[in-house]
Amino acid sequence: MPRPSASRAVALPAPATARDFSRRLRAWFRKHGRDLPWRRTRDPYHVLVSELMLQQTQVSRVIDYYARFLERFPSLHHLAASSQTHVVEAWEGLGYYARARNLHELALRVTRDGDGTLPGDPAALRELPGVGAYTAGAVASFAFEARAELVDTNVARVLARVFAPRLRPKQPRDLTQLWRLAEAVLPQRGNTAWTHNQALMELGALVCTARARHCPRCPVQRLCATRQAELRKETKAGAPSRRPRSTTRAAARAANR
Numbered sequence: 001m002p003r004p005s006a007s008r009a010v011a012l013p014a015p016a017t018a019r020d021f022s023r024r025l026r027a028w029f030r031k032h033g034r035d036l037p038w039r040r041t042r043d044p045y046h047v048l049v050s051e052l053m054l055q056q057t058q059v060s061r062v063i064d065y066y067a068r069f070l071e072r073f074p075s076l077h078h079l080a081a082s083s084q085t086h087v088v089e090a091w092e093g094l095g096y097y098a099r100a101r102n103l104h105e106l107a108l109r110v111t112r113d114g115d116g117t118l119p120g121d122p123a124a125l126r127e128l129p130g131v132g133a134y135t136a137g138a139v140a141s142f143a144f145e146a147r148a149e150l151v152d153t154n155v156a157r158v159l160a161r162v163f164a165p166r167l168r169p170k171q172p173r174d175l176t177q178l179w180r181l182a183e184a185v186l187p188q189r190g191n192t193a194w195t196h197n198q199a200l201m202e203l204g205a206l207v208c209t210a211r212a213r214h215c216p217r218c219p220v221q222r223l224c225a226t227r228q229a230e231l232r233k234e235t236k237a238g239a240p241s242r243r244p245r246s247t248t249r250a251a252a253r254a255a256n257r
């Protein structure tokens with residue numbers, strides 16, 4: 001008889017822990033977060049363009065493309081009025097051209113079937129071409145300041161390391177657990193959730209990266225399961241071995257001479 005598979009459901013943090021986590025994260029972000037152009041806007045189209053460009057692409061590369069693209073196509077209407085060839089041309093050099101083709105298709109759909117504006121609800125956003133769960137959450141949170149959770153590779157890594165080190169973000173079943181965690185630690189108010197989500201992504205980009213963990217300067221190290229386990233290990237390894245009492249006294253007498 002096959003054994004029932006072990007449940008991988010993670011225990012969600014207590015509300016007080018979730019609040020503490022978010023508070024530390026947001027305080028850190030206010031001090032250390034980068035001033036990026038897409039963080040200065042709440043225009044849904046601009047946020048969408050930035051999110052699509054940032055997929056698989058470094059921030060430093062995206063900054064110039066983002067400004068040039070929006071100069072050439074300032075709105076979804078401008079984008080819909082252009083040919084796909086021109087849109088892909090403006091994307092030239094960023095790679096992953098399906099993103100540009102999907103964006104053009106999205107502009108056509110939104111202007112043809114609706115009033116040319118993007119919806120603020122993640123479920124409605126997900127109906128649009130090229131918009132997955134992460135992008136839907138990002139546009140809802142960063143443009144509409146909706147209380148919407150989001151999980152990309154950076155967020156998945158941070159949440160797993162802090163709350164559930166046994167989870168493997170690349171496994172679909174574990175990823176579902178990370179979405180649950182993302183929702184559980186999200187503040188109630190939409191504008192606070194905006195800062196929280198930006199901070200979580202920023203921590204994954206600057207401090208808790210795929211290549212290195214900079215735990216000593218991390219704002220959530222006291223709550224982090226990975227860090228705390230590491231510290232316990234270090235303490236154990238560095239603890240003096242127990243000696244018989246007489247030996248210790250003898251050593252003390254020798255030291256006092």
Ligand code: SF4
Binds near residue numbers: 208214221224225
């Ligand atoms: S303490 Fe270390 S492992 Fe934990 S979130 Fe911070 S950088 Fe990542």
